[in-house]
Amino acid sequence: MTKEIQSDTYTPPPVLSNSPKHDLNKGYEPLEGGCTLPNLINKLLKKPLSIIHELEMKKNAGKITCLLLLIATVSFSVFGVIVGTFSWDNQIWAAPLKIVCGLLFSGVICLPSLYIFTCMGGLDAKFSTVSGMLCALIALSGLLLVGFAPVVWLFSVSSTSATFLGFLLIVLWLICACFGLSLVFRSGHALGMTNTGHFAVWCLIFLLVTLQMTTTLRPIIGSEEKLVNFEEKKFFLSYWSEQVMQER
């Protein structure tokens, strides 16, 4: 009797085609508080899956995506200015510009593979939803990096080693990117993705692209004669090892 009543009243979430683990879906509910910039920042930190729910229901999808991009641009710009305080001069504007452009370009070139790899994993979502997921990833990573900005500023004004600061920034980026990637992973689960192996490969590709972008757009820390060095092409690992050797 009790089981029958439970089965009559239980209403599963509307878009789920499989049954992912409950704790991964926690927060996948309608967005409360409206589609405003302060509310989105708040929900991005507290209940990011509610933003994904809003994107999938196609309510204000375009507005949400634009606001997420705005959050990402502003937060990475702020972080970039802090990074630029290591060298001052042109890096005060060049570092934020390079960081914002580099990350947005990385997102654009990784978006097609994100869509296809999530499809391969069984995700049945619109392209606009997947685009929104990527924007949420970048926006959340940016917000967390802004949280680390005071720490970066402290080391930026008290360090003389560009190599050390570069290493610190890379570690912080990896930490924040992992939070963003975990959001996309949970979003995929909430939307019915059954096989996460392909998505794990995409995560690796995304991280490699962003790490290579730091070398492509060098120098971001420290000053050199040229603002960008597109002529001399290097793989990021070999560039980093050269910098460590020079430091010795």
Added chain:
Amino acid sequence: MNPFANPLKNAAALCRGEKQLLTAWIEGSHRGSIPFCIALITLGCCSYGFTIGLRHGSEMAFYVALKLPFIIFLTLFLNGMLNAMLSLTLGSGIGFRKSLQFLLTGFAIMSIILGALSPISFFATLNMPEPGALGDATWHSANLLLHTSLIAYAGILAHSRLLHYVRDFADSPSAGTHTFLAWLIGNLFVGAQISWILRPYFVSPGLEVEFLRVDPFDGNFYEAVFRAIRNVTNF
């Protein structure tokens, strides 16, 4: 319903492995499924092939963009009758049109994956030094390894999906598995030789950019592999 009416949705459904879509294609109720697969293979392989050859200039980029889908179509053309006969002989009940549809679907999935990876491949190529720069041999090997890995990854994903389809549609799962293995061995055997004839795709250091090597029919892939093994083992 014509798959060209909603190409992105149908391509995504193909990647997800939606059985309803493939059943309609195989049973022939969806017109235009074969041209749709051909279009996907052309677009995906052309865009990825372009990024392979781009390191040696736009001329090589266009050459490889032309050759990559051509390898697939030529392999299926030469092996078409053999694939159908093997599948019937092995008891899968899959005839000529259905075997062609299956194989085109498998290659279409591979091409979608490669096409989606082509922006990343393009970015990687832009970050490689020009040919002739210091360390060119190392970069050439890295380029070779990168693209071989990506193509192998896409191929394995697509063919594991194809195996799943064939086992579902065949008269029995074991007949489906045997048919898939027969197609795989036959296509790999012929495809390797077609790839050999249509080389180069990567211009080795010291060689010129060409559409085809001089005397492309002189020697074959397996002779080259045998010579390489002999050179390595000093046999």
